[in-house]
Amino acid sequence: MTDALPGSVAHASALSQPARRSLLLCLSHLRWNFVFQRPQHLLTRAARDHDVIFFEEPLFQPGIVPRLDLHRVPEGVTVAVPLLPEGLQGPAIAAAQRSLLDGLLEAEAGREMIAWFYTPMALEFAAHLRPDLTVYDCMDELSAFRGAPPRMLDLERALLGRADLVFTGGRSLYEAKRGRHPRVHCFPSSIDxxxxxxxxxxxxxxxxxxxxxxxxxxxxxxxxxxxxxxxxxxxxxxxxxxxxxxxxxxxxxxxxxxxxxxxxxxxxxxxxxxxxxxxxxxxxxxxxxxxxxxxxxxxxxxxxxxxxxxxxxxxxxxxxxxxxxxxxxxxxxxxxxxxxxxxxxxxxxxxxxxxxxxxxxxxxxxxxAQLSWDRTWAEMKGLIAARRTVTRLPAREEASAARIA
Known part of the structure; x- marks a missing residue:
């Protein structure tokens, strides 16, 4: 999350409000309504347990003030689309996205959050976030696609450095990434x-x-x-x-x-x-x-x-x-x-x-019969729960647990 409330205030808030579901913030290079594929299958299932926000890349329109278009889709996910003025360039685009993202998350201070990345490029405007858990679901080698930004590989290195879990969309990707992070898990294409x-x-x-x-x-x-x-x-x-x-x-x-x-x-x-x-x-x-x-x-x-x-x-x-x-x-x-x-x-x-x-x-x-998106999500969910248990341990206990493992 962004900076949390002071401990006493957050504690009082927790006592006065019913427990809320955790937030899963997905930062995606794909649009929800483009093609229904891996992100939609997984996040539709995640929405059963989390409040899911799907933060898309910006759309540009002439003469507008930057704002977020928020709408809830039938699958139970809230889609957030940054609308930015045409003509905005480079760092100004990232700054506008960061401002809109911060405004969106302002009301969520103190709430448990998972940051779920599909693109390393999102670090240009989301690197300041401090989520409770970071997942990099690497479904494609985006750096190999036509028009890939030059900074893609550098930002992926940064994302791998901060991710708690890395999932890959197939065996070839798993083999390419498994030496670059201690917790890479292979989840190939599944099926409804x-x-x-x-x-x-x-x-x-x-x-x-x-x-x-x-x-x-x-x-x-x-x-x-x-x-x-x-x-x-x-x-x-x-x-x-x-x-x-x-x-x-x-x-x-x-x-x-x-x-x-x-x-x-x-x-x-x-x-x-x-x-x-x-x-x-x-x-x-x-x-x-x-x-x-x-x-x-x-x-x-x-x-x-x-x-x-x-x-x-x-x-x-x-x-x-x-x-x-x-x-x-x-x-x-x-x-x-x-x-x-x-x-x-x-x-x-x-x-x-x-x-x-x-x-x-x-x-x-x-x-x-051995495959399903339900099964894939259940396995991912188990890994997330196990990792959250570890990240909640005090530093001394985590070090001890690591030695035992």
């Missing part, structure tokens, strides 16, 4: 299986894909520098008898550069609730990820989501997909096919389209 299993039920087609010929090969997710657009174009050109349905917002790349063949259909972003309805009308999924620095550490959440929907899926050889879902010879369970080039990709898709689903689905469901 019941949500996506709705795609296995026969249902009327989504209106904007009802006229698309079959078989349909689908992708859903963010369309950015991580997609191999050349692979998509080559596949579509090689198989004009297949339809490629592409769902997701286009960011950080020029939409004019997307391949525009007659059998590629860019359907735009869809709400999380709509995805099973679209997937129900597909015959297979594909993950045409480029192999570059931005995909080196990714563990795509869509992998188990495709599987829960009952769709066979082919992916480029992304390390975490290979090891967690790919062929048995690569150490995986043999649930996802892997292909590195357009010819192999087309052959793998042809094979999964022709393959009987029953035996494969039984294997899929056995694997997915």
């Amino acid at each position: 299986a019941a949500h996506f299993a709705a795609a296995r039920v026969t249902q009327p087609d989504a209106a904007d894909q009802a006229a698309l010929p079959r078989p349909r090969i689908g992708f859903f997710g963010v369309v950015d520098e991580r997609m191999d657009l050349g692979l998509v174009a080559a596949l579509a050109a090689a198989r004009p008898d297949w339809t490629f349905a592409m769902i997701g917002p286009v960011v950080k790349i020029d939409p004019e550069g997307l391949p525009r063949l007659p059998n590629i259909h860019w359907l735009g972003g869809k709400r999380y609730a709509e995805l099973p309805h679209y997937l129900a009308g597909w015959d297979a999924g594909f993950m045409p990820f480029a192999r570059n620095e931005s995909t080196r550490f990714i563990s795509p959440t869509k992998t188990p989501e495709f599987l829960a929907a009952g769709l066979p899926v082919v992916s480029t050889p992304i390390t975490d997909v290979l090891r967690d879902w790919g062929p048995k010879e690569a150490g995986g369970p043999g649930l996802v096919e892997i292909a590195a080039d357009p010819v192999a990709f087309a052959a793998a898709l042809q094979a999964v389209l022709a393959r009987p689903r029953g035996p494969w689905l039984k294997q899929v469901d056995r694997r997915l």
Whole structure:
């Protein structure tokens, strides 16, 4: 928290007021209403036990006075969006964010708080906070993404220096971070299986894909520098008898550069609730990820989501997909096919389209039964509780506990 009330005042306040839930302040580079993914899954569950504030990056508008737009979303999270005047630059942006954050937290002085970071860049305006616990949920190697700020790596070092716990979004990230902090824990992509299993039920087609010929090969997710657009174009050109349905917002790349063949259909972003309805009308999924620095550490959440929907899926050889879902010879369970080039990709898709689903689905469901976002959050919650117990120990007792451990 920011500076707490003096001890006597805080004690009197605690006696006169009912106990409040702890505050979880999430500092995120992603927007709550952008794509429903790891942060939304975890923080929706965190909101059962904490008051969760999701503090987003600023939006800029002409001629306004800096202010916070606060609104509560149906998942029980309060989203805070800094609104800043256009033309603000560098340190002035960070100063305005800090002022708005301090104003938001002013009424929370003395309250237990967890600071939950998704981006090290938030330290530019939040480094002065003194939370009871700091969590760095490293879901991506952001420094490898297009447009990453030059200070990202320096700020990540600072964040690792102050974090009590570090969670990673996959095994590759875990291996990259585990030597940089004493308490790094691997939490790969998980699944709300019941949500996506709705795609296995026969249902009327989504209106904007009802006229698309079959078989349909689908992708859903963010369309950015991580997609191999050349692979998509080559596949579509090689198989004009297949339809490629592409769902997701286009960011950080020029939409004019997307391949525009007659059998590629860019359907735009869809709400999380709509995805099973679209997937129900597909015959297979594909993950045409480029192999570059931005995909080196990714563990795509869509992998188990495709599987829960009952769709066979082919992916480029992304390390975490290979090891967690790919062929048995690569150490995986043999649930996802892997292909590195357009010819192999087309052959793998042809094979999964022709393959009987029953035996494969039984294997899929056995694997997915071991995963859930509820389970992931429960394990994270346990680590947080254990660490809070340690941080509450007086310094001498903590040193003794460390020697015993």
